[in-house]
Amino acid sequence: MARKDRMSGNEATAYAIRQVNPDVMPAFPITPSTEIPQMVSNYIANGQMDTEFIPVESEHSSMSATIGAQAAGARSLTATSSAGLALMWEELLLAASNRMPCVLTLVNRTLSGPININCDHTDGMGARDTGWIQIYAENNQEAYDNFIMAYPIAENKEVRLPVMVCQDGFITSHAVENIELLEDEQVKNFVGEYEPEEYLLNPGKPIAVGPYAISNYVMEARKAQEMALEKSKEVILQVAADFEKMAGRHYGLFEEYRCEDADYIMMIMGSAAGTAKEAVDALREQGKKVGILKLRVFRPFPAKEIAMALKNCKAAAIMDRCESYNTNGGPLASEVNAALFRNKVMIETVNYVYGLGGRDFTVNHVFDVFNELEQLIENGIEPEQYQYIGLRK
Amino acid sequence: MRSDVNKINEQTPYQDLTEGLQMFASATSVEFNTGEWRTDTPVYLKDKCKQCLLCVPTCPDSSIPVVNKKRLDFDYDHCKGCGICAKNCPFGAIVMREGR
Amino acid sequence: MNQTLEIRWHGRGGQGAKTAALLLADVAFKTGKYVQGFPEYGPERMGAPITAYNRISNNVIRVHSNIYTPDLVVVVDETLLDAVNVTAGLKENGSIIVNTDKDKEEILPKLKGYKGNVYTVDARKISVDALGKYFPNSPMLAAAVAVSKVMDKDTFINEMRASYQHKFAKKPEVIDGNMKALTMTFEALGL
Numbered sequence: 001m002a003r004k005d006r007m008s009g010n011e012a013t014a015y016a017i018r019q020v021n022p023d024v025m026p027a028f029p030i031t032p033s034t035e036i037p038q039m040v041s042n043y044i045a046n047g048q049m050d051t052e053f054i055p056v057e058s059e060h061s062s063m064s065a066t067i068g069a070q071a072a073g074a075r076s077l078t079a080t081s082s083a084g085l086a087l088m089w090e091e092l093l094l095a096a097s098n099r100m101p102c103v104l105t106l107v108n109r110t111l112s113g114p115i116n117i118n119c120d121h122t123d124g125m126g127a128r129d130t131g132w133i134q135i136y137a138e139n140n141q142e143a144y145d146n147f148i149m150a151y152p153i154a155e156n157k158e159v160r161l162p163v164m165v166c167q168d169g170f171i172t173s174h175a176v177e178n179i180e181l182l183e184d185e186q187v188k189n190f191v192g193e194y195e196p197e198e199y200l201l202n203p204g205k206p207i208a209v210g211p212y213a214i215s216n217y218v219m220e221a222r223k224a225q226e227m228a229l230e231k232s233k234e235v236i237l238q239v240a241a242d243f244e245k246m247a248g249r250h251y252g253l254f255e256e257y258r259c260e261d262a263d264y265i266m267m268i269m270g271s272a273a274g275t276a277k278e279a280v281d282a283l284r285e286q287g288k289k290v291g292i293l294k295l296r297v298f299r300p301f302p303a304k305e306i307a308m309a310l311k312n313c314k315a316a317a318i319m320d321r322c323e324s325y326n327t328n329g330g331p332l333a334s335e336v337n338a339a340l341f342r343n344k345v346m347i348e349t350v351n352y353v354y355g356l357g358g359r360d361f362t363v364n365h366v367f368d369v370f371n372e373l374e375q376l377i378e379n380g381i382e383p384e385q386y387q388y389i390g391l392r393k
Numbered sequence: 394m395r396s397d398v399n400k401i402n403e404q405t406p407y408q409d410l411t412e413g414l415q416m417f418a419s420a421t422s423v424e425f426n427t428g429e430w431r432t433d434t435p436v437y438l439k440d441k442c443k444q445c446l447l448c449v450p451t452c453p454d455s456s457i458p459v460v461n462k463k464r465l466d467f468d469y470d471h472c473k474g475c476g477i478c479a480k481n482c483p484f485g486a487i488v489m490r491e492g493r
Numbered sequence: 494m495n496q497t498l499e500i501r502w503h504g505r506g507g508q509g510a511k512t513a514a515l516l517l518a519d520v521a522f523k524t525g526k527y528v529q530g531f532p533e534y535g536p537e538r539m540g541a542p543i544t545a546y547n548r549i550s551n552n553v554i555r556v557h558s559n560i561y562t563p564d565l566v567v568v569v570d571e572t573l574l575d576a577v578n579v580t581a582g583l584k585e586n587g588s589i590i591v592n593t594d595k596d597k598e599e600i601l602p603k604l605k606g607y608k609g610n611v612y613t614v615d616a617r618k619i620s621v622d623a624l625g626k627y628f629p630n631s632p633m634l635a636a637a638v639a640v641s642k643v644m645d646k647d648t649f650i651n652e653m654r655a656s657y658q659h660k661f662a663k664k665p666e667v668i669d670g671n672m673k674a675l676t677m678t679f680e681a682l683g684l
Binding site for chain 3: 006032117118139168170171172174175176177178271272274275277278358360361362363
């Protein structure tokens with residue numbers, strides 16, 4: 001039976017890690033994810049789990065050790081944020097291309113500069129093309145649930161790819177909110193034992209991991225990896241369906257909130273989606289046809305599914321908590337616009353960059369965005385196509 | 394997904410590759426005939442050999458088999474003909490011959 | 494309580510304003526409420542002004558922004574009145590509680606003409622009398638509950654006893670002092 005409790009996003013993640021009890025966790029501390037390895041260490045010290053915790057000297061090492069442990073045959077994970085993820089860059093690609101089903105809990109924080117410890121999605125977006133599955137959470141409950149679903153997705157024989165479970169730094173990681181926890185036994189049964197067919201520490205069946213590939217193999221290897229990522233969409237949905245049967249909470253590739261008849265849709269990821277839903281409820285009471293499309297799975301990118309979800313609205317606001325320095329829009333907008341064009345969905349879109357470095361994003365900001373979309377369609381007043389919310393100028 | 398590495402080659406379509414190109418076998422280099430690359434060939438003169446075995450650790454390709462503490466003739470399936478062994482032999486028991 | 498109760502805490506790093514906000518979230522959770530307790534993080538050091546927030550509601554809370562129009566403001570350190578605009582956005586029909594040994598009339602001039610309810614609590618005196626040390630946490634938490642009426646006094650006292658018994662399992666000698674600080678605060682406020 002579910003147990004009602006209250007805890008922060010970091011506590012919820014550490015709690016889920018204890019329940020899953022993976023084999024190996026190498027980690028190096030960095031704000032705001034530090035509490036996760038700290039709490040896991042406490043659980044281990046108190047005899048509440050028996051994961052092998054490896055204190056390493058950097059994130060380059062923590063990801064390397066995670067890959068090494070996973071290749072050896074152990075269910076492995078690490079946790080990090082911001083510059084820590086950046087230092088893992090090379091290893092992130094190795095984990096995915098060597099098809100290591102390990103898990104990384106990312107507590108999203110911006111990257112320098114200017115140096116800042118607060119939330120935006122610069123770190124996660126920087127790793128968007130490393131071949132990892134990326135799942136974003138709105139609150140502590142989703143951070144908890146997504147972690148529990150991570151290994152069943154990663155270890156699926158047709159997927160075998162690493163999963164990054166993301167939550168917003170401080171806003172989610174350090175905020176205490178209500179949560180429903182599953183029993184240890186339920187989680188254990190749901191996640192199951194890790195039983196790899198092939199692994200390095202199997203003396204009877206020797207294998208080699210990460211061999212050199214001459215040019216004639218590289219494109220085929222990449223395509224095979226890309227197909228596994230494509231396949232993971234189906235697996236993510238299947239695992240979500242199984243999870244719903246156990247926990248009663250529904251998850252998809254994205255969540256459509258009051259979108260069924262919406263003229264205007266805001267597409268957003270992470271904790272700000274909750275704020276946006278609150279605003280949508282208020283606008284609906286005024287008779288405005290508005291909705292929220294909260295993206296949960298950013299990788300693999302559900303391009304066609306998003307295009308179909310947006311095709312009946314008049315205009316969509318695409319919200320990026322990240323500047324991508326391409327002078328053409330944020331990462332989410334670039335991909336959504338490409339998806340719309342490819343699927344011949346010719347609606348208006350406006351790209352907003354918000355919440356960089358922990359800048360607060362409020363219900364009033366959501367009102368302003370929907371107002372601009374309405375002005376665009378009703379009165380032909382063109383907003384800036386790619387703009388910052390709350391920028392002093 | 395365990396597959397025979399000998400069946401994977403440069404014509405293999407992507408669907409048939411192993412995940413991450415992992416090799417599900419050991420000592421696969423035995424199957425690879427690097428001796429085919431040889432342009433000059435070392436010749437073992439058994440009569441001059443004192444079995445000092447100085448040639449053995451200098452061979453980059455492990456192509457000098459040793460049995461019961463005595464070296465045998467070259468493993469020509471893998472010897473690339475580099476000639477290091479011939480340079481190292483103090484007794485002139487290895488000479489290089491042009492060609493395969 | 495149909496609306497969400499929003500509380501903003503002002504304190505200085507190390508005084509426990511964040512802990513007080515989390516304790517309030519805790520005790521409100523135990524009475525069946527939906528809660529949020531979160532600090533606003535910066536490069537804080539001991540003594541730097543910090544802000545923490547609570548939302549308490551009968552319904553699920555989804556908003557993840559800071560609080561700009563609070564129902565209640567709790568000022569854990571009187572010296573902040575000169576440094577921070579503590580009444581910013583505070584609802585006209587809301588309340589502010591200031592930790593000070595001065596009375597309300599002396600404090601009012603520093604509240605920028607705020608017309609709502611103003612309460613003062615001498616948390617230092619209560620804490621020193623009850624605990625023998627200055628920990629403004631417990632008195633200010635009790636004051637926040639007394640003024641906001643987020644739960645009745647008896648429920649609060651009972652929940653806090655259980656909470657302290659758990660928290661101070663290895664230091665049972667401080668439980669009575671903390672409990673005394675809570676009841677003394679209710680008495681001092683006449684609530």
